[in-house]
Amino acid sequence: MTETAIFAAGCFWGVETAFRRVDGVVEAEVGYIGGTTDKPTYHDVCGGRTGHAEACRVVFDPAVVGYDDLLAVFFRIHDPTQVNRQGPDIGNQYRSAIFFTSPEQESAARKVMAEIDSSGRLRRPLATQLVPAGPFWRAEEHHQRYHEKHGGHCAI
Numbered sequence: 560m561t562e563t564a565i566f567a568a569g570c571f572w573g574v575e576t577a578f579r580r581v582d583g584v585v586e587a588e589v590g591y592i593g594g595t596t597d598k599p600t601y602h603d604v605c606g607g608r609t610g611h612a613e614a615c616r617v618v619f620d621p622a623v624v625g626y627d628d629l630l631a632v633f634f635r636i637h638d639p640t641q642v643n644r645q646g647p648d649i650g651n652q653y654r655s656a657i658f659f660t661s662p663e664q665e666s667a668a669r670k671v672m673a674e675i676d677s678s679g680r681l682r683r684p685l686a687t688q689l690v691p692a693g694p695f696w697r698a699e700e701h702h703q704r705y706h707e708k709h710g711g712h713c714a715i
């Protein structure tokens with residue numbers, strides 16, 4: 560049995576690259592979530608008006624990798640204190656967000672976020688949003704496995 564996790568952490572190219580490297584991740588795809596329109600295109604989302612975040616949908620085998628491990632990867636690959644931005648990429652589509660797919664994921668994420676917040680490790684408050692997953696719209700094919708196709712870096 561597999562489980563699904565969805566994370567937004569800036570430009571989705573790098574997010575997919577990072578999660579694909581994790582043992583126990585059986586599939587990953589990039590797409591758009593958390594907006595107000597159906598079947599958004601990259602162009603729609605870029606404009607920032609639809610409210611979607613660039614995100615990565617990760618299918619994993621919980622017998623091999625835990626949701627907590629994926630949360631650790633998520634927090635390692637981006638700066639969760641930046642609001643509607645990740646480095647050079649600015650706009651609400653680049654927000655930091657966890658889209659939970661079960662009550663168990665919600666509580667696991669809430670716990671980790673509270674730990675990070677109270678650890679004093681961050682110099683600014685955590686900006687990560689914790690929200691229930693609505694529809695995930697798969698992005699255009701040329702955005703899938705982008706770094707594999709074009710080279711490029713990833714944060715970890």
Ligand code: MHO
Binds near residue numbers: 569571572613647648
């Ligand atoms: N800075 C990158 C972001 C692309 S990402 C898919 C670019 O503008 O190409 O949002």
